[in-house]
Structures are given as structure tokens and as C-alpha cells.
Amino acid sequence: MNTFQDKTAVLTGAASGFGLELARLAAAQGMRLMLVDIRDEPLQAVAAELRAQGAQVATRCMDVASAAETEALADETERRFGPVHLLFNNAGVAFGGLLWEHTERDWDWVMGANLLSIAHAIRAFVPRMLAAARADAAYEAHVVNTASMAGLLVTPNLGAYTVSKHAAVAISEQLYHDLLLVTRQVHAAVLCPYFVPTGIYDSERYRPAAMQREEATTTSQQLAYAAGEKAVLGGLVPATEVAQMVLDGVREQRFWIYTHPRAMRPVRQRMESMLAATNPRDSMASRPSATAAWREALGVKL
Numbered sequence: 001m002n003t004f005q006d007k008t009a010v011l012t013g014a015a016s017g018f019g020l021e022l023a024r025l026a027a028a029q030g031m032r033l034m035l036v037d038i039r040d041e042p043l044q045a046v047a048a049e050l051r052a053q054g055a056q057v058a059t060r061c062m063d064v065a066s067a068a069e070t071e072a073l074a075d076e077t078e079r080r081f082g083p084v085h086l087l088f089n090n091a092g093v094a095f096g097g098l099l100w101e102h103t104e105r106d107w108d109w110v111m112g113a114n115l116l117s118i119a120h121a122i123r124a125f126v127p128r129m130l131a132a133a134r135a136d137a138a139y140e141a142h143v144v145n146t147a148s149m150a151g152l153l154v155t156p157n158l159g160a161y162t163v164s165k166h167a168a169v170a171i172s173e174q175l176y177h178d179l180l181l182v183t184r185q186v187h188a189a190v191l192c193p194y195f196v197p198t199g200i201y202d203s204e205r206y207r208p209a210a211m212q213r214e215e216a217t218t219t220s221q222q223l224a225y226a227a228g229e230k231a232v233l234g235g236l237v238p239a240t241e242v243a244q245m246v247l248d249g250v251r252e253q254r255f256w257i258y259t260h261p262r263a264m265r266p267v268r269q270r271m272e273s274m275l276a277a278t279n280p281r282d283s284m285a286s287r288p289s290a291t292a293a294w295r296e297a298l299g300v301k302l
């Protein structure tokens with residue numbers, strides 16, 4: 001896509017982090033925006049900021065895990081703005097801890113927000129994009145899904161988050177191949193960020209009521225939250241740069257959008273280990289004191 005002027009973008013998770021920064025960037029490029037988030041107050045604040053700069057902005061406060069709400073979103077976007085050119089399936093939540101301590105609700109929450117949201121959006125938007133492509137040879141559209149480096153690597157105590165993000169990578173690559181089979185006008189991409197300072201470490205704050213745990217948070221979950229907060233807030237690449245990487249990736253029609261190329265070394269090691277059929281290496285081997293501290297907190301003696 002060479003120009004974003006007067007094109008339509010649907011951005012989920014637009015009240016904060018990558019979604020917010022991409023909304024700012026896309027508005028500055030003259031895009032019409034449908035901004036989506038589960039939190040209405042910060043969403044309206046973003047919309048007001050961008051409208052004040054002259055952008056055409058609509059909002060929808062909804063849970064991206066809902067298939068029905070996603071279908072309604074696609075209807076409303078088409079009614080207001082016509083065909084969608086950029087769909088950024090980006091809303092997501094963080095949750096870790098030892099796998100056997102996840103409740104059914106934990107799984108539903110994380111897989112709903114991080115994976116099913118993408119599946120619902122593909123079902124609601126892609127057929128409309130294909131129809132727009134058939135009607136107009138000049139039409140072009142991009143679906144960008146936010147996964148994570150946790151979609152390419154496995155580290156201890158990151159539970160459903162890792163599982164959901166591996167699935168987010170897989171659904172994106174599946175979409176890429178399916179689209180390649182049927183069109184040259186609709187494209188897929190996946191964003192795999194490493195640690196970037198955003199609100200992601202604090203997802204628990206807005207977990208929907210129906211997904212709330214009835215059980216107390218476990219020690220492993222507390223460790224995961226503390227580690228996540230430290231790593232995310234210590235991230236050196238700002239969300240503004242990540243948003244620019246997304247637009248550059250779309251412009252250059254790149255499938256893999258990585259934010260920290262130097263963090264790819266463990267991915268290469270993992271791939272090599274898979275090919276050699278050697279057991280996964282201990283990803284915390286280089287940090288024995290962190291491993292010791294976690295084991296002590298968990299009351300484990302090996």
C-alpha cells in the first residue's frame with residue numbers, strides 16, 4: 001500500500017500502547033479510523049484527541065473475544081466508511097504462571113482476547129475485503145495481527161500467554177497462505193514485539209467480570225506479573241516506533257514484523273534444536289540467580 005490517505009483502518013486495543021500509537025500515526029496519514037477497545041473512557045479520550053486534529057474517527061467499546069460484537073463492528077465500519085483497508089487485530093492481555101494453576105476462566109480470557117479475537121475478525125472482515133477486491137482492481141487491504149516474541153519462543157511460567165501467541169502466529173501464517181491461494185489484493189502480516197513499555201503488564205485490571213478468577217492469585221502468577229512488569233517497563237523501543245514499523249511493514253508488504261531483530265538469536269537456537277531433535281534448552285540457563293529466586297519463592301528444592 002503506497003498511500004494511507006483516505007483509507008480506512010480498524011484498530012483494536014486502540015486505547016493504549018501499540019493500538020493508540022498506530023491510531024495517532026494513521027490519523028496523521030489521513031486515514032479514517034474505527035477505534036476499538038474494551039475500555040471506553042481512554043478510548044473516547046483518544047478519539048477526541050484525533051478528532052481535534054481533523055481526523056475522521058468512530059469508536060466501538062466492545063470485547064474483541066465476542067464473535068457477535070465483531071460481526072456488528074464489521075457491519076458498522078462498512079456502513080460508515082465503506083471497505084476496510086487496514087485491520088489491526090492487536091488487542092490482547094497478558095497472563096502467566098504455572099500451567100497447572102490456570103483455571104478454565106484464565107484460559108477462556110486469554111485465548112478469547114489473544115486468539116479467538118483474530119479468528120472472529122478474519123471471519124467478519126476478510127470476506128468483505130475479498131468482495132471489495134473483486135469489485136475494484138485497485139483495492140488493496142492488509143490484516144495485521146499482533147502476536148509476540150512469545151509466539152516464537154517458550155520460556156518458563158508464561159502459560160496461556162505463550163500458547164495464545166504461538167496460535168496467533170499460526171493463524172496469521174495460515175491466513176497468509178489462504179489469501180495467497182485466492183487473491184493478490186488482500187495481505188496478511190504478523191507483528192512480533194519483544195518488550196515495549198505499554199499497559200500490557202496490567203491487563204488483569206480490566207479482566208471482564210465473567211472471566212474473573214474465583215481462586216486467589218497463586219505465587220507463580222504473582223512472579224509472572226512481577227517479571228512481566230519489570231521487563232515491559234524496562235523495554236527500550238517505544239510504542240511509537242513499533243507503530244511506525246507496522247505501517248512500514250504494510251507499505252512494504254512484509255509478513256514478519258519484528259521489533260527487536262537482536263532478540264532473534266534464541267529463536268534461531270530453538271529452530272536449530274527442533275531440527276536436530278535435541279530437547280529444548282533451558283531458557284533461564286544464563287540467569288541462574290533468577291531461577292534460584294523463583295524456585296525459592298515457589299518453595300521448590302531440586
Ligand SMILES: NC(=O)c1ccc[n+]([C@@H]2O[C@H](COP(=O)([O-])OP(=O)(O)OC[C@H]3O[C@@H](n4cnc5c(N)ncnc54)[C@H](O)[C@@H]3O)[C@@H](O)[C@H]2O)c1
Nearest residue numbers: 013016017018037038063064091092148195196198199200
Ligand atoms: N508491550 C509489549 O511488551 C508486548 C510484547 C509482545 C506483544 N504485545 C502484544 O501487543 C498487543 C497490544 O498490547 P500493548 O502492549 O499495546 O498493551 P496495552 O495494554 O497498552 O494495550 C492493549 C489494549 O487492548 C485492550 N483490550 C484488552 N483486552 C481487550 C478485549 N477483550 N477487547 C477489546 N480490547 C481489549 C486494552 O484495554 C488495552 O487498551 C497485545 O496483543 C500484546 O499481547 C505486547
